[in-house]
Amino acid sequence: MQTPAAFEYERATSVDGAIASLERLGSEARVIAGGHSLLPMMKLRLANPEHLIDINDLTELSYIREQDGEIRIGAMTRHVDLLRSDVLAEHFPLFRDAETVIADPVVRNRGTIGGSLCQADAAEDLSAVCAAVKASVVIRGSGGERVVSMDGFHVGPFTTAVGAAEILTEVRLPVRPNGGSAHEKVERRAGDWAIAAASAAVWMQDGMIGDAGIALSAVGLTTIHVTRAEELLRGKAPSDDLYAEAGTIASEDCSPTSDGRGPVDYKRHLAGVLTQRALRRATARALHQEA
Amino acid sequence: MTINVSMTVNGTQVSHEIEPRMLLVHFIRETLELTGTHWGCDTSNCGACVVRIDGQPVKSCTILAAMCDGHEVATVESLEVDGQLDPIQMGFHERHALQCGFCTPGMLMTTRALLDENPDPTDHEIRVAISGAICRCTGYKNIVSAVRWAAEHEAATANREG
Numbered sequence: 494m495q496t497p498a499a500f501e502y503e504r505a506t507s508v509d510g511a512i513a514s515l516e517r518l519g520s521e522a523r524v525i526a527g528g529h530s531l532l533p534m535m536k537l538r539l540a541n542p543e544h545l546i547d548i549n550d551l552t553e554l555s556y557i558r559e560q561d562g563e564i565r566i567g568a569m570t571r572h573v574d575l576l577r578s579d580v581l582a583e584h585f586p587l588f589r590d591a592e593t594v595i596a597d598p599v600v601r602n603r604g605t606i607g608g609s610l611c612q613a614d615a616a617e618d619l620s621a622v623c624a625a626v627k628a629s630v631v632i633r634g635s636g637g638e639r640v641v642s643m644d645g646f647h648v649g650p651f652t653t654a655v656g657a658a659e660i661l662t663e664v665r666l667p668v669r670p671n672g673g674s675a676h677e678k679v680e681r682r683a684g685d686w687a688i689a690a691a692s693a694a695v696w697m698q699d700g701m702i703g704d705a706g707i708a709l710s711a712v713g714l715t716t717i718h719v720t721r722a723e724e725l726l727r728g729k730a731p732s733d734d735l736y737a738e739a740g741t742i743a744s745e746d747c748s749p750t751s752d753g754r755g756p757v758d759y760k761r762h763l764a765g766v767l768t769q770r771a772l773r774r775a776t777a778r779a780l781h782q783e784a
Numbered sequence: 785m786t787i788n789v790s791m792t793v794n795g796t797q798v799s800h801e802i803e804p805r806m807l808l809v810h811f812i813r814e815t816l817e818l819t820g821t822h823w824g825c826d827t828s829n830c831g832a833c834v835v836r837i838d839g840q841p842v843k844s845c846t847i848l849a850a851m852c853d854g855h856e857v858a859t860v861e862s863l864e865v866d867g868q869l870d871p872i873q874m875g876f877h878e879r880h881a882l883q884c885g886f887c888t889p890g891m892l893m894t895t896r897a898l899l900d901e902n903p904d905p906t907d908h909e910i911r912v913a914i915s916g917a918i919c920r921c922t923g924y925k926n927i928v929s930a931v932r933w934a935a936e937h938e939a940a941t942a943n944r945e946g
Binding site: 496500532545598 | 803828829912917
């Protein structure tokens with residue numbers, strides 16, 4: 494039987510209250526949202542918090558809305574709500590691509606976007622999704638809020654810019670004209686972690702790719718931002734040859750390890766192929782030509 | 785340290801002193817002695833422990849009982865009322881959708897929730913709904929068939945009564 498080690502439990506009634514608790518209790522306190530990453534880690538003693546602060550009552554952090562040219566997503570928004578959101582699917586269809594294949598429907602009833610991002614598991618899909626669409630996150634502490642880009646957010650394996658007494662409260666997705674996006678994943682069976690996954694976004698300008706975002710899951714110690722491929726794409730006309738070139742860069746710039754899900758060369762190959770597919774679909778969506 | 789948790793389980797208010805680390809599945813099985821809910825993989829993969837919290841199916845091995853304080857929990861024991869089986873239970877019986885029966889409580893709660901939201905699911909939608917639930921006996925075919933049976937039974941009943 495797997496049961497977490499003993500801890501003390503309290504429920505937050507406000508974001509500021511949760512932050513005050515984190516400050517008071519120190520580094521051995523952790524926030525728990527959906528709990529579908531943290532509780533398994535606690536069962537395995539990979540995480541041993543002495544205090545859990547339950548933020549599930551903070552329904553004010555559960556929303557998806559358009560504001561100031563951005564889609565803003567509250568940190569407690571659950572996977573099921575991301576999957577079903579029409580406004581999100583309209584502007585950033587890669588969210589629906591990803592949410593269809595994240596865990597299973599019952600797990601998606603609990604897991605949250607804030608929890609997924611803060612877990613910062615390199616095999617997790619939403620970190621790559623958010624990186625590809627150039628999201629930023631709002632991090633709140635007792636001193637106020639700061640807004641951090643995904644580049645600055647991912648610090649290392651399972652490590653983010655969120656400090657010990659801070660909470661990620663919101664994800665912001667800038668809406669830019671003529672955009673398209675897609676997420677492609679290969680998994681061994683329904684609900685499993687990716688063997689590899691690629692997120693891509695493009696923003697078209699005068700028939701050319703004005704800007705692009707590419708990020709990979711499960712092929713490195715952290716989410717891989719493929720900035721070299723993004724640079725390649727800028728200012729170029731979309732073509733299968735161009736996607737293939739970007740895919741080659743993606744397979745070169747990732748750093749997978751061999752495990753039960755496959756050897757290194759296979760994962761590099763997948764990263765390349767999935768990058769190509771995601772780019773092709775993202776561009777077709779941007780041009781309203783999706784088959 | 786123990787804390788007091790109070791919740792509604794199958795319509796009955798319960799209140800107990802428990803350790804905060806107690807998982808909901810153990811609270812249901814050991815504290816409340818409702819052993820219909822099965823405890824399987826312990827890793828949120830198998831779906832045998834699915835119960836409904838405020839109507840939503842959730843894997844009870846991966847939620848603390850303390851997190852359910854103030855909420856409504858429904859277990860497989862809630863399906864049968866006064867000796868009358870729920871149509872989903874009747875469907876599993878009619879279509880032989882279980883052999884060893886270990887996965888059945890989770891399958892029933894997961895598919896009951898599906899039908900509440902989508903009374904006429906396609907086979908594909910049923911398979912997606914139970915993609916987080918593992919059955920090692922049936923090959924799933926009879927489970928899908930049972931859910932269809934229940935959907936059709938409920939539609940026919942509604943027509944007769946409507």
